[in-house]
Amino acid sequence: MRIPARSDTLPAVAAGPGIAALTLPEYVLGEAGARAGSCALVDAEGGRRLTYAELTDAVARAASGLRARGIRPGEVVGLCAPNSCEFVIAWYAILAAGATVTTINPLCKAGEVASHLRKTRTRWLVTTAELFESGARGAARSAGVAESFVIGEACIDASSFEQLPASGEDRVPAGLAGSSDIAFLPRSSGTTGMPKSVILTHANLVASLHQMRRAHGVGTGDTVIAALPLVHAFGLQFTLNMSLLAGATVVVLPRFELEAFLDAVQRHRVTRAEIVPPIVKALAESPLLDRYDVSSLRIVTAGAASMSPELVRACARRLGCRVKQSYGMTELAGSSHIAPDDGPEKPDSVGLAVPGVQCRVVDAVTGEDVGAGRPGELLVRAPSVMLGYADGPSDAIDSDGWMHTGDIVTVDEDGWFRVTDRIKELIKYKGFQVAPAELEQLLLTHPAVADAAVAHSPDDEAGEVPRAFVVRCGAVSAEGLMAWVAERVAPYKRIRRVEFVTSIPKSPSGKILRRLLVEPPGDEAADAAPTGTGRP
Numbered sequence: 331m332r333i334p335a336r337s338d339t340l341p342a343v344a345a346g347p348g349i350a351a352l353t354l355p356e357y358v359l360g361e362a363g364a365r366a367g368s369c370a371l372v373d374a375e376g377g378r379r380l381t382y383a384e385l386t387d388a389v390a391r392a393a394s395g396l397r398a399r400g401i402r403p404g405e406v407v408g409l410c411a412p413n414s415c416e417f418v419i420a421w422y423a424i425l426a427a428g429a430t431v432t433t434i435n436p437l438c439k440a441g442e443v444a445s446h447l448r449k450t451r452t453r454w455l456v457t458t459a460e461l462f463e464s465g466a467r468g469a470a471r472s473a474g475v476a477e478s479f480v481i482g483e484a485c486i487d488a489s490s491f492e493q494l495p496a497s498g499e500d501r502v503p504a505g506l507a508g509s510s511d512i513a514f515l516p517r518s519s520g521t522t523g524m525p526k527s528v529i530l531t532h533a534n535l536v537a538s539l540h541q542m543r544r545a546h547g548v549g550t551g552d553t554v555i556a557a558l559p560l561v562h563a564f565g566l567q568f569t570l571n572m573s574l575l576a577g578a579t580v581v582v583l584p585r586f587e588l589e590a591f592l593d594a595v596q597r598h599r600v601t602r603a604e605i606v607p608p609i610v611k612a613l614a615e616s617p618l619l620d621r622y623d624v625s626s627l628r629i630v631t632a633g634a635a636s637m638s639p640e641l642v643r644a645c646a647r648r649l650g651c652r653v654k655q656s657y658g659m660t661e662l663a664g665s666s667h668i669a670p671d672d673g674p675e676k677p678d679s680v681g682l683a684v685p686g687v688q689c690r691v692v693d694a695v696t697g698e699d700v701g702a703g704r705p706g707e708l709l710v711r712a713p714s715v716m717l718g719y720a721d722g723p724s725d726a727i728d729s730d731g732w733m734h735t736g737d738i739v740t741v742d743e744d745g746w747f748r749v750t751d752r753i754k755e756l757i758k759y760k761g762f763q764v765a766p767a768e769l770e771q772l773l774l775t776h777p778a779v780a781d782a783a784v785a786h787s788p789d790d791e792a793g794e795v796p797r798a799f800v801v802r803c804g805a806v807s808a809e810g811l812m813a814w815v816a817e818r819v820a821p822y823k824r825i826r827r828v829e830f831v832t833s834i835p836k837s838p839s840g841k842i843l844r845r846l847l848v849e850p851p852g853d854e855a856a857d858a859a860p861t862g863t864g865r866p
Contacts, residue, residue: 351509353532355389355426357539358575362386365550365577371415374555374583374594380415382577388495392423393502395494399477401454403428403506406515408452408475410434410443410461412584413560416481416491418570420456421560425513425532428506429454432515432527433561437820440465447473449721450515450527455479462488509533515720516563518660518763525765527720528660537686538664538714539572545684546631547671548602550577553626555600557583557591557609558761564633567664568656569604578602588612592622599626606634606761607641607793610653614644627651629671633658633680634761635793636749642677655680657749661726661733663714667747679746687712690732691741694753705750708739755844757786757794762822764796766844769825772818776811778804783834785844787827795826799847802830 352360359382362370366383373379380388401407407424409431411417424431432450434443436458443466447455455475457466459482467487470478477489484490507513514530546568548554554573558565573580581598583591586609594600605613610632613619627649632642633656646653652672657680658665666689669681683689691706692699700706709732716733718724727733738751757764766784773782780803787797800811808828816824835843 352536353425353507353509353511354513354535354571355422357532357536358571359386359389359422361575361577368550368577369579370574371418372579372581372598373415374581374590374598378415385419385574388419389422389426390502391495392419392491393426396423396427396429396454397502399479399489399494401427401429403511404430405454406430406432406450406452407454407456408432408434408447408450409561410436410438410455410457410466411481411561412436412458413556413565413582414481414584415582417560418580418582420481420491421566421570424456425507426502428511430512430515432517433566434517435559435561435820436461437822439818439820440469441818442820444469444472446517447475456491457481457488459483459485459488507532509536512717514663516561516660518563525763525768526722526724529717529720530663531717534663534714534716535567535571537712538567538662539575541666541684541686541712541714542568542572542664542668543575544686545668545670545682546572546665547629548573548576548578552576552578552601553581553598554578554602554604555581555583555591555594555598557586557603557605563660563664564604564606564658564761568631568633568658572664573602588616589618592618592624595624595627596622601626602629602631603627604631604633607632607637608760608791610637610641610645611791614641614648619648624649629654631656631668633665635758636680639677646677653677657681657737657747659733659735661716662710662712663716666710666712666714669746674744676746676748679742679748681747682745683710683747687714689741689747691739694738702743703740705738705740707753708735708737708747708749709733710735755785757784757796759795759822760792764823766796769796769798769815769819769823770842772815773798773800773811776806776814778802778806779811781834783842783844783847784825785848787848789826792826796823797827797829797848798825799829799831799834801832801834 362382370382370385371380407429434446453476455470455478459480462480479491480488481491509532513532515527517525518528556569560566630653642653654669656665657667666687667680688711690709694707711731736753739747739749741747755766769784770782773779781801783799784796786794789795812825835846
């Protein structure tokens, strides 16, 4: 089924002609002068507030300071930090200086950080003093990073990010980057395999914001809470960039904790929130909600994984506001489908394709378009689609420019999409992406592991958890193996369940048949199915 791009029935974004020719900071902060005295950012913990004038001034001075320290257009700067006002300033300042940003989850272990820095050829690093002292220093040194800057007090081998403006001018030369230049190298697990660096230009990010803004009603009167990690595209594009583009106030929550989230909503009268399904579940069920006044909330948008309509309705009842879903990918620079703020409600749907996005639903085997109501793989074509992966070629984008998402959807006669399954092997733990291949490679380095496969396992709390199927060649317990992995990966990547088996089912080409690991084997697969268990 081919679904053409929706006509541009909504007002055009008032950002002047030639939107595609703007860089992200120019596009998002271009109207800041007209909003100079309005509040742009609020630190949810400390209460610090920055007006739009103060934010743009801080960005310009930090960008100038970065250039004075030697950062040049085209170089890659790593940004590894929890949510904060300084994170926001660093994000825009690096781009304004003409460089490329690659974000790194602050939960990552030192070895993971070092690997990320090497693979993205990162030359500079912005992190926090705490993270630098606890492992980022060694990661930066081993990856050949030229200089590190820390949010907080300067420490050995790292300068203070806040002191950067003192080393530069108060203005940044124009034309340091163009719309076609690479702006962002986020990490994504793609449709299959190991994590990859997605190549997104300024034009990709701007196009995505242009598309999303015309479907998502955030405006100048809104206060939006940044509860999701800004190192991820969902939080960065949907919450931060789109909200500041619209002139809203963004309340920055350093890390998600339910009580801190509820307190911030109450104290700052938050009107909109973007969250992931585990947070929706917590809001629907936790008795903590009864202690706080969340009546200011008007719209809650959930993404990163699909949800049941029952959960959506339960959360909406508890909050007393509209709860809607969206669909997107890092490779699409944001959301390609967003349910509307008002009108008909279809709680099991991720909504309509946003203006400017073309979609097809095709048979996953034949590639032929399927009819309304029939499941098929979602293909997307839009100016926001990534250029590709920095780690090598990808077949995710075909010769006609269609991005093969790996997700199985249905679309009804009204053009509303519903995500039903996925082809790709990605595990989604509380909205975080976990690549099975990465954990498999790590498991195979353990001296007692002969072979291993990792697949998703349903979990009421997290949605899905990594589950390892292991062929042993030495003495090791399930608990010992899980602890060994936990020492080497970020908390969200930890293996939560282990089963010991005699063999791993594989195709003739050697590809792991994960379907046979997570589903009861039929007659045809009985011989290939693993046997024996060792649940912790």
